[in-house]
Amino acid sequence: MSNMKLCAYAVIVATSVSTLAASNETQKICIKGSNTFGEELGPQLIKAYTRLHPERAINIESKGTATGLAALLAGECDVATASRPANEDELRLARSRGVTLSHYVIGYYGVAIVVNATNLVRALTDQQVTDIFAGTITNWQQLGGSDARIQTYIRDAASGTHLGFQELAMSQRPYAGGAKTSASYRDIATAVAANPTGIGYVGINVLLPAQVQPVRINREWPTATSVNEGAYPYARQLRLYVNADKTTPAAKEFIQFVLARPGQQILDYLGFVHAIETPIWPPPPAAPQ
Secondary structure, eight states, X not given: OOHHHHHHHHHHHHHHHHHHHHHHHTTEEEEEEOHHIXXXXXXXXXXXXXXXXXXXXXXXXXXXXXXXXXXXXXXXOSEEEESSOOOHHHHHHHHHTTOOEEEEEEXXXXXXXXXXXXXXXXXXXXXXXXXXXXXXXXXXXXXXXXXXXXXXXXXXXXXXXXHHHHXXXXXXXXXXXXXXXXXXXXXXXXXXXXXXXXXEEEETTSOOOTTEEEOEETTBOOOHHHXXXXXXXXXXXXXXXXXXXXXXXXXXXXXXXXXXXXXXXXXXXXXXXXXXXXXOSXXXXXXXX
16 A cells, blocks of 8 residues: 555544544533522433433533533533523623623423412412511411411422522522421422421422412412413513524534423423424523624
């Protein structure tokens, strides 16, 4: 074999090895960000996705939205999960680094306030909800109901939802000392069903027992429509952020899975509200650059 042919062969082999290495690299997806996404939803989505794509390796880290966006802007992850929009500082940093920050709304984290079906109180204001769960309002009579002490039911402290509800509904105030904790939304619903004086919060799409009734908040029922229209107060968008110029094929494929029916069904099952009529790709820009 001539020297020229050997050189050409070496180039072909080197190119093939390089391409294979690059291909293997795209099999990995690094996701960082929101506790709301990472507590339960993210692991379930990843489990379902990797069942279909066993060649994919997905690492997830959930230390908060700010941490995820910082990692994405530093090139340390493929996808940043967020339970709020990127703020002005983050958008400014993206522009300064030449990062085209784009996002996808995959659904909504929303909670319904529920009471026992025998309770006469069927509507509350957001301020009343804050005062109930913080322990300022302690008797149903203060709200037009019967003379009975209010018992609150909340998620346990290990749950991301425990903090999420404080952010959504309580202005970060601490829970009342007498609140009883539960390991899941379904456990909260079961406890409220058994206690005529109970009140708790559950995912909007959680199937409720007959003995449990959701209440209106600021005159709005907790429905998928009111959440998607922005009328219901206890909901926030869940977003997946990417660097639009450097999104890997694997990351795109994962996002497409989340937005397609199998992914959206997982959101529904876990009590989240799925996004209505969401396009698949490309994502819209985070904000005018």
